[in-house]
Structures are given as C-alpha cells and as structure tokens.
Amino acid sequence: MSGGLHxxxxxxxxxxxxxxxxxxxxxxxxxxxxxxxxxxxxxxxAVIGALADVPDKPGVQAVIAIGGNRVRFLLDxxxxxxxxxxxxxxxxxxxxxxxxxPGAVVMxxxxxxxxxxxxxxxxxxxxxxxxxxxxxxxxxHIAPGCHLAGDVTISDGSFLGAGTxxxxxxxxxxxxxxxxxxVVARTLPANVTAVGAPAKPIKEREPGWHEET
Numbered sequence: 257m258s259g260g261l262h263x264x265x266x267x268x269x270x271x272x273x274x275x276x277x278x279x280x281x282x283x284x285x286x287x288x289x290x291x292x293x294x295x296x297x298x299x300x301x302a303v304i305g306a307l308a309d310v311p312d313k314p315g316v317q318a319v320i321a322i323g324g325n326r327v328r329f330l331l332d333x334x335x336x337x338x339x340x341x342x343x344x345x346x347x348x349x350x351x352x353x354x355x356x357x358p359g360a361v362v363m364x365x366x367x368x369x370x371x372x373x374x375x376x377x378x379x380x381x382x383x384x385x386x387x388x389x390x391x392x393x394x395x396x397h398i399a400p401g402c403h404l405a406g407d408v409t410i411s412d413g414s415f416l417g418a419g420t421x422x423x424x425x426x427x428x429x430x431x432x433x434x435x436x437x438x439v440v441a442r443t444l445p446a447n448v449t450a451v452g453a454p455a456k457p458i459k460e461r462e463p464g465w466h467e468e469t
C-alpha cells in the first residue's frame with residue numbers, strides 16, 4: 257500500500273470503490289478517466305488524467321472502478337504491467353477457503369462461503385451472497401442483493417442484475433445477462449439476455465462481440 261492505489265474510472269461505481277478502498281486501509285494515489293476534463297472529482301479526490309495517463313509499470317497498484325464487464329475485460333488486456341489489487345470491504349464475510357483472483361472487489365455486506373472461486377476483476381456487489389463451491393469466472397458482475405446457491409457456475413463476463421437468484425448446480429454461460437429479479441432455475445447458454453422466473457433467454461448476441469474495440 258506504500259505507493260497508494262490508482263483507480264481507473266470516475267463514475268458512480270468509482271464512488272463505491274473509493275470508499276471501499278479507504279475502508280480497507282488504502283490511500284488513493286490517483287483517479288483516471290477519459291472524461292477527466294472539468295470532472296468534479298470523486299468524493300474529494302481529483303481526477304488527474306485520462307486512462308492513457310495511468311503509469312502501466314510493475315509495482316503500480318491499481319483497481320478498475322467501472323461496472324461494465326466488457327470494459328473491465330478490455331482494460332485488463334490493455335494494461336499488462338499493473339499490479340491489480342483485490343479489495344474486500346471490512347463489513348463483508350469471506351470464508352478462509354475462498355480463492356480471490358487479482359482485481360476482484362467484494363462490497364459491504366457480501367458473504368462468500370466455503371471453497372468458492374472468484375475470478376479476475378469480478379464484482380461481488382453490496383449484500384450479495386455466494387454459497388459453497390460456486391465458481392465465478394473472470395469479469396463477472398453480480399449486482400446488489402444477488403443470491404447464488406451452492407455449486408453454481410457464473411461463466412466469464414456474465415452480469416446478474418439486482419436481486420437475481422440462482423438455484424443449486426446451475427450455470428450461466430459466458431457473457432450472458434440475467435435481468436434484475438430473475439430466478440435461474442436451469443442452465444443458461446452463452447451470449448444471451450434472460451429474464452423472468454424462471455429465467456428464459458429473450459435475446460442472443462454473436463460470440464466474441466465483447467472483444468471488439
């Protein structure tokens with residue numbers, strides 16, 4: 257923590273990340289956003305430059321403070337040398353057997369149980385719960401109030417809207433979106449948008465869409 261934390265992004269999600277980082281004992285070294293000109297700052301911290309100004313070199317500790325999964329995926333590919341920090345709010349609870357990958361953030365009130373795996377740049381948002389043996393792939397975002405039962409798999413890049421429930425043993429395929437309040441009662445394929453209780457796909461996207469720049 258000696259050099260402070262570099263925060264990528266300055267929108268509403270960044271407010272939560274900055275407060276989380278400070279609660280976890282970090283000093284904010286700088287905030288970067290492509291809309292930095294005339295930006296009012298984030299909770300008293302100035303936005304000091306564009307994303308291109310981030311010092312991409314070993315030893316620079318950083319976190320992506322952007323809720324969009326595709327954006328986090330692209331920034332992870334763009335910045336090769338940064339030391340991605342895992343942030344855990346002190347008012348969350350995480351089993352000692354949980355594995356957290358670099359860049360993951362766990363918000364206040366979240367609970368993660370035994371032998372869960374949380375991938376790179378995953379967001380476990382406010383008051384979400386992840387039960388035993390769940391696997392969250394890279395760039396996943398589970399929104400506030402989501403509840404994953406045991407042995408659930410959320411594949412890379414998927415987004416679960418606020419209040420989503422996933423029953424035991426189900427899988428959500430890569431880069432899929434599940435609408436707020438949905439109940440995932442059976443496995444969902446990749447690259448779909450699904451809504452309802454039980455959740456059913458209503459829209460499909462081409463595989464690889466998220467890699468387009």
